[in-house]
Amino acid sequence: MDTDLSSQDRKDLDKFIKFFALKTVQVIVQARLGEKICTRSSSSPTGSDWFNLAIKDIPEVTHEAKKALAGQLPAVGRSMCVEISLKTSEGDSMELEIWCLEMNEKCDKEIKVSYTVYNRLSLLLKSLLAITRVTPAYRLSRKQGHEYVILYRIYFGEVQLSGLGEGFQTVRVGTVGTPVGTITLSCAYRINLAFMSTRQFERTPPIMGIIIDHFVDRPYPSSSPMHPCNYRTTAEDNAAVYPSVEDSQEVCTTSFSTSPPSQLSSSRLSYQPAALGVGSADMGYPVVFAGGLNAAHPHQLIVPGKEGGVPLVPSQSPHATQADQERMAMCTPLDGAHYSAATPSSSEDTETVSNSSEAKSGSPHDILETIFVRKVGAFVNKPINQVTMANLDIPFAMFAPKNIELEDNDPMVNPPDSPETESPLLGSLHSEGSSGNSTGNTHDDFVMVDFKPAFSKDDILPMDLGTFYREFQNPPQLSSLSIDIGAQSMAEDLDSLPEKLAVHEKNVKEFDAFVETLQ
Amino acid sequence: MNCRSEVLEVSVEGRQIEEAMLAVLHTILLHRSTGKFHYKKEGTYSIGTVGTQDVDCDFIDFTYVRVSSEELDRALRKAVGEFKDALRNSGGDGMGQISLEFYQKKKSRWPFSDECIPWEVWTIRVNVVSLANEQERQICREKVGEKLCEKVINIVEVMNRHEYLPKMPTQSEVDNVFDTGLKDVQPYLYKISYQITDSLGTSVTTTMRRLIKDTLAL
Numbered sequence: 001m002d003t004d005l006s007s008q009d010r011k012d013l014d015k016f017i018k019f020f021a022l023k024t025v026q027v028i029v030q031a032r033l034g035e036k037i038c039t040r041s042s043s044s045p046t047g048s049d050w051f052n053l054a055i056k057d058i059p060e061v062t063h064e065a066k067k068a069l070a071g072q073l074p075a076v077g078r079s080m081c082v083e084i085s086l087k088t089s090e091g092d093s094m095e096l097e098i099w100c101l102e103m104n105e106k107c108d109k110e111i112k113v114s115y116t117v118y119n120r121l122s123l124l125l126k127s128l129l130a131i132t133r134v135t136p137a138y139r140l141s142r143k144q145g146h147e148y149v150i151l152y153r154i155y156f157g158e159v160q161l162s163g164l165g166e167g168f169q170t171v172r173v174g175t176v177g178t179p180v181g182t183i184t185l186s187c188a189y190r191i192n193l194a195f196m197s198t199r200q201f202e203r204t205p206p207i208m209g210i211i212i213d214h215f216v217d218r219p220y221p222s223s224s225p226m227h228p229c230n231y232r233t234t235a236e237d238n239a240a241v242y243p244s245v246e247d248s249q250e251v252c253t254t255s256f257s258t259s260p261p262s263q264l265s266s267s268r269l270s271y272q273p274a275a276l277g278v279g280s281a282d283m284g285y286p287v288v289f290a291g292g293l294n295a296a297h298p299h300q301l302i303v304p305g306k307e308g309g310v311p312l313v314p315s316q317s318p319h320a321t322q323a324d325q326e327r328m329a330m331c332t333p334l335d336g337a338h339y340s341a342a343t344p345s346s347s348e349d350t351e352t353v354s355n356s357s358e359a360k361s362g363s364p365h366d367i368l369e370t371i372f373v374r375k376v377g378a379f380v381n382k383p384i385n386q387v388t389m390a391n392l393d394i395p396f397a398m399f400a401p402k403n404i405e406l407e408d409n410d411p412m413v414n415p416p417d418s419p420e421t422e423s424p425l426l427g428s429l430h431s432e433g434s435s436g437n438s439t440g441n442t443h444d445d446f447v448m449v450d451f452k453p454a455f456s457k458d459d460i461l462p463m464d465l466g467t468f469y470r471e472f473q474n475p476p477q478l479s480s481l482s483i484d485i486g487a488q489s490m491a492e493d494l495d496s497l498p499e500k501l502a503v504h505e506k507n508v509k510e511f512d513a514f515v516e517t518l519q
Numbered sequence: 520m521n522c523r524s525e526v527l528e529v530s531v532e533g534r535q536i537e538e539a540m541l542a543v544l545h546t547i548l549l550h551r552s553t554g555k556f557h558y559k560k561e562g563t564y565s566i567g568t569v570g571t572q573d574v575d576c577d578f579i580d581f582t583y584v585r586v587s588s589e590e591l592d593r594a595l596r597k598a599v600g601e602f603k604d605a606l607r608n609s610g611g612d613g614m615g616q617i618s619l620e621f622y623q624k625k626k627s628r629w630p631f632s633d634e635c636i637p638w639e640v641w642t643i644r645v646n647v648v649s650l651a652n653e654q655e656r657q658i659c660r661e662k663v664g665e666k667l668c669e670k671v672i673n674i675v676e677v678m679n680r681h682e683y684l685p686k687m688p689t690q691s692e693v694d695n696v697f698d699t700g701l702k703d704v705q706p707y708l709y710k711i712s713y714q715i716t717d718s719l720g721t722s723v724t725t726t727m728r729r730l731i732k733d734t735l736a737l
Contacts, residue, residue, distance in 0.1 A: 039570035041587045041703035043555040046568060052554045054570035054587075120681060126549050127675040129571055129584045134668040138582065171672055174679030 005179045009113045013178055016113070017073050019050045020121045021080050021101055024128060024185065025065040025154060026055050028082045028099050031132035032141040032150045051122035068154040074103045076181065081160075083153045084137055089146065095163035096137040096150075097189040102159070104184065108177030120176040124185060127174045135171065135189045164190045523639045525677055527670050530646040531579075532659050533613075536606065538576040539667060540599040543643055544619055544711075545574070545585035546671050548595070550678045551621060551639075552586050552706040556697070558690040569704055580664035583671070588704045598711040605715050606647060613647030615715040621707045623685050624695040635710075638683060641674075 005013070030037050039054035049055075065080075074080050079102040087093040111117055132138060141150045161168065173185040504511075531539045554567030570587035585592065599617070606615050622637040650656050685707070688696045697705045 036573035036575065036582070038572035039587060041554070041568060041570040043557075043567040043703050045554065045557070045565045049568040052566045052568055054568045115687075123550060123678060123681075126571075127679055130546050130549060130671050130675055133573065133582045133584055134671045139580065142582075172679075173675060176681075 005113070009179070013113045013117065013180060014073060016118060016121060017178075017183065018069070020125070020183070021069065021074060022057075022062055022065050023050055023053075023055050023125055024099070024101055025080075025082055026057055026061055027125065027128050028084070028132055029058065029061045029152050030056070031129075031138060032084055032152065034141050034144045034150065051118065051125050053122060053125055055125070064154050068156045070156070072156065074101050074156075074183070076103055076105055078157060079103070079159050081155050081157075083155070083163075084141075085151050085153070085163075086137075086140060086144075086148050087151055088148045093151070095165075095190065096140065097135060097187055098159065098161055098164065099187045100159050100185070102184045102186070103181040106177065106182045107179055108182070109179050111177055111179060113179065117176060117178050121183075124174045124176055124183075128185060131171060131173050131187065135187060136191070137189060161188050164188055165192050167191055522637045523677075523682060524642070525640070525673075526642045526644065527673065528644040528646070529663070529666055529670065530648055531663055532650055532656065533607070533647055535576075535578045535659070535663055536603045536645065536647065537596075537599050538579050538581075539663060540602065540617055540643065540645070541574075541585075541595055542576065542579075542581060542583040542667050543641075543670055543674070544595050544599070544617075545592075546583055546674050547619060547641055548591065548706055548709070549584060549586055550674070551709070552588075552591070552704045553697075555699075555703065555705050556693060558693075562689065564690070567703070567705075576664075578660065579667065580660050581667045583667070586704050588701055590701045591704060591706065595711075598713075602713040605713065606645070609715045613649075614645065615713060616642050616644045617711065617713040618642045619709060619711055621709050624708065626695070638685065 039056060041054065042049075045052075069080065072078065079100050081101075082099040083095060084097040084099070085093050085095045137150070140148075144150050168188050169191050170186055170188045173187065175185070176183045527543060529539055529543075549571065552569060554569050556564045556566060558564045571584050572587050573582050574585055575582050602615065602617050606613055609615070619641045620637045621639040622635045625634040625636055627633055648659075650659055685696045693699060696708060698708050699705060
């Protein structure tokens with residue numbers, strides 16, 4: 001068999017790789033939307049389901065992927081990467097995963113392109129479907145909402161793993177050998193998250209400070225900007241802004257032959273020449289995407305799902321977008337602008353962009369303070385009592401002041417001038433370790449952290465059962481039991497005895513009458 | 520040909536058995552199912568589309584992907600349900616294994632019946648543990664979820680070795696390779712069986728059943 005690839009095979013292979021790359025991006029991004037994906041099987045081939053798999057095409061995602069590829073295909077040294085990151089409502093972001101589609105030089109000349117390679121690419125996509133549900137970022141993405149969102153960014157070129165922190169792990173999804181090289185699909189994911197259970201994100205405020213390396217500036221300022229795309233744009237916007245997939249979609253191969261290769265010509269693919277990389281400039285794409293802005297505004301997939309919100313169906317998206325805007329606006333006043341990228345209307349997004357890098361000001365920290373009332377950590381700079389007294393009407397408040405005085409002066413509890421961002425760090429770190437403890441000894445210098453009494457709800461601010469229990473574990477001693485006081489008054493008692501006796505003698509008759517009533 | 524054999528082991532609590540088994544079996548079958556074949560003239564065929572859906576587990580912190588086929592799901596649930604009941608009823612220390620075997624049929628001449636030649640066997644060994652309190656159960660939820668993540672990665676690794684797969688059959692042979700009885704997807708011919716190890720753990724006892732797709736009926 002001729003070892004050189006025929007031109008038809010070459011064309012087919014290029015097409016397969018291109019659409020494989022597009023479908024890979026779709027699978028990854030859809031797996032991080034935060035909702036369950038469901039597509040239907042169809043026994044009759046439709047001609048538009050590449051690799052015989054029902055994978056929906058989100059137009060915005062396809063557009064971004066095509067833009068990143070810019071008419072090229074993954075090749076040696078030029079990998080297609082999808083970066084998944086997390087962004088908190090405070091504006092901090094952290095890379096979670098990098099999915100890489102790479103090509104190396106190892107060729108398999110003998111393999112049949114239109115058959116074996118196609119089927120193996122299909123198998124690889126199925127593996128990708130399975131693996132995307134298995135990395136730690138999946139569970140995080142299912143719980144995204146008020147406190148954080150998951151964003152994606154597609155870039156083409158060298159793989160950059162430095163943003164994943166130390167000790168990241170890699171999982172290989174699979175490889176497919178082709179006559180022009182071997183395609184490898186893999187994922188590198190951050191594992192620091194493994195120490196933070198997903199419950200952290202549900203109950204605690206944002207995790208600022210936990211991952212220290214994510215404050216590092218992005219090492220690749222020249223690469224493509226991240227986009228705050230919200231795929232749930234209205235249908236009208238989609239038609240106007242993005243080329244719908246069907247227009248440029250090439251009909252995928254669905255015909256195979258069990259006959260020898262010489263008869264393969266009878267089952268050739270038909271495709272329409274389509275303009276690759278439809279120019280974004282022509283499509284009225286928002287200005288913000290074309291610019292080389294370094295401010296991080298990755299593609300954002302807003303899913304209010306878990307909070308009982310808006311269903312993510314395109315037909316409902318006009319309402320959804322507005323509801324989402326409102327919801328996001330409520331979560332953090334300053335950062336509400338971040339998430340208002342409901343439609344890619346350029347004016348909104350331009351504002352969003354300019355605000356994003358300046359959004360971090362003092363007030364997020366204020367918000368942090370009030371939220372952190374409940375979290376008590378050792379070495380916390382803010383004494384818990386101070387906060388609780390200020391904000392609360394607690395029962396038995398008159399007994400509390402004694403404890404305040406002690407703790408205010410205690411340097412262990414109230415270290416001077418520690419930055420506020422440490423408290424969530426310490427509080428969260430300690431909460432990981434101490435959740436199993438059950439008793440607290442408040443005589444210690446260390447304040448017991450995170451004492452979680454069973455069946456107590458945390459949602460009644462700001463005092464919870466644990467704090468209450470800790471504070472009132474040591475009530476003041478009864479005065480009559482105190483020996484000091486007893487000793488002092490002994491002398492006084494002796495002196496006053498004669499007077500008391502005199503008084504009692506006067507009332508003898510009353511006492512007698514009383515005694516008689518008892519008999 | 521040699522039959523490829525893979526073994527996976529999991530330790531689960533009683534109520535997690537079904538979901539854990541379904542997760543593993545569906546993940547395997549996701550890779551071993553194609554769309555329905557439609558044969559045309561000249562020996563060509565086209566393939567239908569396979570849809571997928573995410574399934575959240577109730578008792579495990581885990582989500583798996585399965586093919587969108589209610590028939591296939593029902594068949595697997597039935598098999599897993601029987602396995603679970605057998606495990607529960609066996610007494611003993613709750614150990615057993617369920618096997619998913621992919622095979623090809625080879626026609627034999629009369630009077631011999633068709634042969635079933637396995638080409639891949641997946642065995643899942645299950646160890647059932649019992650837990651004392653809610654806290655342990657919560658930990659178990661997470662641990663089993665992590666374990667299943669590892670199993671999925673193992674399965675994907677095996678699948679992507681691209682080792683032996685039956686050749687794509689002609690129209691007349693398709694039933695020897697694929698299960699064409701489902702209306703929306705077409706998995707390779709498979710059968711599920713299970714064994715319960717007795718409390719001594721030494722020998723395999725009693726229940727050995729062929730549940731589905733037993734093609735020996737004459």
